[in-house]
């Protein structure tokens with residue numbers, strides 16, 4: 001049975017795929033986006049203990065039980081989170097020097113489904129986000145299968161670093177595309193420019209548009225997503241380049257244009273980024289419209 005570090009489970013969301021959905025946020029990301037709105041989901045906790053004094057509720061303890069995170073915790077034991085004592089004040093996140101969180105649970109797909117089970121009559125499906133959820137393909141495959149068995153749809157929110165067109169070496173993702181009803185794909189910067197892509201995400205560009213095309217041709221691409229901040233990159237050029245590739249591929253495809261907002265970013269360089277005005281967002285939406293792609297500005 002596969003397990004993955006779960007940062008949190010949102011019982012209801014109407015912005016993470018079609019309809020009302022449960023959203024599972026996995027911990028760990030292979031990108032380091034300059035504007036990340038959930039920076040505490042990027043790194044795995046190493047149980048250094050620097051957040052322990054920040055918790056005034058006794059919700060963090062040293063323990064010898066396997067931690068919900070990667071490290072054993074060394075001779076002092078892992079840092080463990082007692083959910084029942086936590087008031088979600090966020091002080092531990094502020095104290096962590098590596099953008100991690102001690103509030104992470106290592107969960108099996110079955111345990112996640114058991115937590116979601118009580119909401120099944122009210123939701124249309126499950127979306128897995130992150131961090132970067134495709135770092136855990138075996139977990140996704142199992143959770144997707146369980147979700148489909150319940151008659152619900154299964155969506156994945158990804159930065160596109162996982163190549164759905166080829167099974168990975170361990171074969172853990174064999175069948176993942178079949179159990180996935182839709183993918184929300186981030187187009188974060190011009191994939192053809194290593195300089196721009198590195199500046200925005202910390203990683204070189206790659207064939208994200210090719211991956212998107214592969215998904216769209218199979219009816220699996222639900223949404224493209226770009227976060228817009230003037231001065232960070234040429235958003236109009238990126239949206240135009242992207243739409244040109246996807247025009248006519250799938251009439252259901254939508255492009256979510258996300259206005260950068262300095263909320264939850266918690267990193268100095270992100271706080272300095274510019275917030276786009278209405279005129280730029282309208283211009284981007286018009287570019288999408290010109291290619292017959294529905295834009296959703298948020």
Ligand code: SF4
Nearest residue numbers: 045048049051096102
């Ligand atoms: S959450 Fe951060 S500060 Fe706390 S133990 Fe883990 S790495 Fe250390």
Ligand code: SF4
Nearest residue numbers: 055086087089090092
């Ligand atoms: S969020 Fe929870 S674990 Fe973190 S400091 Fe606050 S009470 Fe403690």
